[in-house]
Amino acid sequence: MSYKPPYKITPKIIDLVSKISEAVGSFYAQEELRLHRINRIKTIQGSLAIEGNTLTTDQITAILDGKPVIAPINEVQEIRNAIKAYELLDELNPNSLEDLLKAHLTMEAGLIDDSGHFRSGGVGVASGEEIIHYAPPAERVPQLMKELFEWLNNTEEHPLIKSCIFHYEFEFIHPFSDGNGRTGRLWQTLILANWRPVFKNLPIENIVYKYRKEYYRAIAISGGEDGCTPFIEFILGVIDETLALENNAPRSTRDKIIEQIHNNPKITRNELASILGITSDGVKYHLQKMTAKGVIVRHGSARSGYWEVVKG
Structure with a gap:
């Protein structure tokens, strides 16, 4: 060179x-x-x-x-x-x-x-x-x-x-x-x-x-x-x-859920609610919406299953 x-x-x-x-x-x-x-x-x-x-x-x-x-x-x-x-x-x-x-x-x-x-x-x-x-x-x-x-x-x-x-x-x-x-x-x-x-x-x-x-x-x-x-x-x-x-940009609830699932695929709805500072029903609404859009997928049962991020 x-x-x-x-x-x-x-x-x-x-x-x-x-x-x-x-x-x-x-x-x-x-x-x-x-x-x-x-x-x-x-x-x-x-x-x-x-x-x-x-x-x-x-x-x-x-x-x-x-x-x-x-x-x-x-x-x-x-x-x-x-x-x-x-x-x-x-x-x-x-x-x-x-x-x-x-x-x-x-x-x-x-x-x-x-x-x-x-x-x-x-x-x-x-x-x-x-x-x-x-x-x-x-x-x-x-x-x-x-x-x-x-x-x-x-x-x-x-x-x-x-x-x-x-x-x-x-x-x-x-x-x-x-x-x-x-x-x-x-x-x-x-x-x-x-x-x-x-x-x-x-x-x-x-x-x-x-x-x-x-x-x-x-x-x-x-x-x-x-x-x-x-x-x-x-x-x-x-x-x-x-x-x-x-x-430092503010992130949406959707982004925060994706981050938490990446960190812990087996995270529960109540755990998400506690971390995000919203109700369990609020978490349920976001999870259902994200599942319907194909962003996340649930594998297995509610007790022993886990989440997978498909888009994010």
Whole structure:
């Protein structure tokens, strides 16, 4: 491996990696499709809003449902493309340059003429009206991207750290004429999801949008003596905050019942009532509803049987 991106592992990075790893280990991975859908909508809205897309989560929901929305045509197309690109997460290989080009083709279809191909001209990273970084010349892009993927394939760095480094290096190279930001954020999510699948449904991009000024500042101040260290620290902080928010989000009675059944398949109705703080009849209502929907299944008798979670 000839190329190694410049960066330093600071105590802050080590602390954040430790906190995030612990949070991921204890994360309540909710499998309810509705919640996955909500977080995916947040992810897409946040990632595209960073670059000026004005569509709301309600409008994105309408597009997902195939309903017409009144909005600029190009912004609607951006959303449709992003929906398709994030649906590819299960198919894409984070270590494949060819798959990256496929993702960009999907992300930019109908928006630019050279989607899925490296740029042929000069570009820069802009924060509002200010250019904060001029990318390398177009003729260097293929070799730089090849070297970046060789590093990604061979590095032994922790996935949390290498995903941040890749994200920064990708934005530094800025390999495409447009769509670099949203494609880079998608690829970091893919790298993280390859480590822990729960990242497929964490709205990290939504928190990046919340701190978009700091995001561009982290890009701007990286690249000096400490390399991309400021960017690594920033993105790890965003991931840490995202996990904290998701872990502390209020859960429905249904989710709590699923958690308790996972912990103890033989749990009784009275035990559930005591843990959840509701009546036994209330638990009975939820169990019957969840059974009817195929979320849980009861095996055996009331005394010696056990519950099985089918969807969740």
